[in-house]
Amino acid sequence: MKTNASKTIRLIYPQWQxxxxxxxxxGLPKEEISKGYFLGAKLLELLTHSTSHQTLEVPVSQEFKREVKDGVLDKSDILKQTKASK
Structure with missing residues (x-):
């Protein structure tokens, strides 16, 4: 009999785009403020309890280029990074 085994992971995805x-x-630098989401994800990783589950982190670009495509800010970066998470 075939079983569907599941695996729990801890996914760190510091998406700021x-x-x-x-x-x-x-009055504060736009680039640094915008990357606050990145810092927030990293802080949450540090503040949460340790786990035996495997931790994976999605690599995200730190390039600050800000462009809107199809009404979405930094859409190309978001799609690229989401694809990398698979």
Whole structure:
């Protein structure tokens, strides 16, 4: 009999593209503020309890180029990084 075995992983995906929060922090560097999502994901990784599950991290670009395609900010980066997560 064939069974469907499942595997639990811990996925770290510090996606910062697609979000535009810089307008809330006037006077601060837009590039650094925008990458706050990246920092948040890394902080959550540190703050959560240890686990025996395998931890995988999706590589995300740190390039700051900000372009809208089909109404989505940094769509090409998001698609590329999502594909890398598979």
């Amino acid at each position: 697609g979000g535009d929060i810089a307008h809330w922090f006037k």
